[in-house]
Amino acid sequence: MPELPEVETVRSGLAPLVVGSTVTDVEVLRASCVRLQAGGQGEFSANVLGMVLGAVARRGKFLWFPLVLKTAEGARHGGVVVPPTRALSAHLGMSGQFRVFDGEPPEPHPHCRVRLHLDAPGGGRVLDFVDQRTFGYVLTEPMQPTSDGFAGGHGSTLPTLPRTVAHIARDALDPALDDARVIAGLRRGSRCIKHVLLDQTVVSGIGNIYADEALWAARIHPRRPAQTISAAQARNVLAAVRDVMAKALARGGTSFDGLYVDVNGQSGYFSRNLAAYGRAGKPCHRCGAPLAHDRIGGRSTHWCPRCQRSVAWTLSRD
Numbered sequence: 001m002p003e004l005p006e007v008e009t010v011r012s013g014l015a016p017l018v019v020g021s022t023v024t025d026v027e028v029l030r031a032s033c034v035r036l037q038a039g040g041q042g043e044f045s046a047n048v049l050g051m052v053l054g055a056v057a058r059r060g061k062f063l064w065f066p067l068v069l070k071t072a073e074g075a076r077h078g079g080v081v082v083p084p085t086r087a088l089s090a091h092l093g094m095s096g097q098f099r100v101f102d103g104e105p106p107e108p109h110p111h112c113r114v115r116l117h118l119d120a121p122g123g124g125r126v127l128d129f130v131d132q133r134t135f136g137y138v139l140t141e142p143m144q145p146t147s148d149g150f151a152g153g154h155g156s157t158l159p160t161l162p163r164t165v166a167h168i169a170r171d172a173l174d175p176a177l178d179d180a181r182v183i184a185g186l187r188r189g190s191r192c193i194k195h196v197l198l199d200q201t202v203v204s205g206i207g208n209i210y211a212d213e214a215l216w217a218a219r220i221h222p223r224r225p226a227q228t229i230s231a232a233q234a235r236n237v238l239a240a241v242r243d244v245m246a247k248a249l250a251r252g253g254t255s256f257d258g259l260y261v262d263v264n265g266q267s268g269y270f271s272r273n274l275a276a277y278g279r280a281g282k283p284c285h286r287c288g289a290p291l292a293h294d295r296i297g298g299r300s301t302h303w304c305p306r307c308q309r310s311v312a313w314t315l316s317r318d
């Protein structure tokens with residue numbers, strides 16, 4: 001499954017290729033891809049056709065393109081005159097990819113679900129949403145104001161975000177993330193810290209791999225109840241989450257080839273330098289002890305039994 005760094009790589013790769021382009025035609029090749037659209041594929045196409053893609057924005061693993069109405073007045077002034085009220089939202093699911101082709105477009109890939117035709121200098125351009133396992137989706141939906149008044153996500157300065165993203169917390173790489181609130185959230189309740197990290201309501205975008213990596217880096221046992229974690233430890237966990245994600249982002253892990261924007265949820269994992277995830281029985285990079293492995297909440301979990309002690313935790317008093 002693509003994790004936040006992959007989705008950010010897709011976002012930053014797509015932005016220069018599609019922002020400012022007008023959608024000149026819409027092909028929905030598989031209706032299930034727009035299953036969240038109440039009015040079906042007809043409504044999806046009508047909402048997207050003729051609109052300008054104003055940005056490529058992301059919060060956690062959710063992507064959206066604010067849809068800008070291009071008016072004659074706006075065109076005359078070479079810009080946008082109507083603030084977007086609606087967005088084209090996209091989620092890559094397990095295997096979603098975006099592909100961009102210039103000029104005469106090739107036959108759609110067998111797993112291409114939606115193809116948008118865009119205007120482009122010197123000819124046409126298509127934006128394909130390809131999804132082999134069909135867990136991904138696209139839809140158009142209203143934008144609503146952010147609760148804190150800051151930009152809705154990375155890549156857009158608008159203080160709005162799509163309705164389906166409104167309940168998702170800001171992610172660890174978001175400059176508007178409220179650290180104090182996250183630290184309090186990481187220490188709340190009797191659930192184990194791994195559950196809290198995977199719960200998208202405290203801080204978003206942390207998948208199974210990065211949860212294990214961050215807890216290993218912060219030396220916190222994944223089963224440790226949130227309410228036993230000190231403020232300093234919670235701060236360390238948040239710093240570790242930011243660090244592992246920033247490093248993954250810097251390394252890439254997705255392939256870029258000119259106009260071809262691609263993210264493959266599987267291949268990237270093995271090129272990363274993971275310290276915990278997938279290393280059951282292998283020596284800890286810090287202390288040499290063999291790493292442990294178990295399922296926690298149904299998710300495959302890896303940790304160092306020596307660095308991430310499973311002691312009798314007491315409620316933190318600080």
Ligand SMILES: [Zn+2]
Nearest residue numbers: 284287304307
């Ligand atoms: Zn260790």
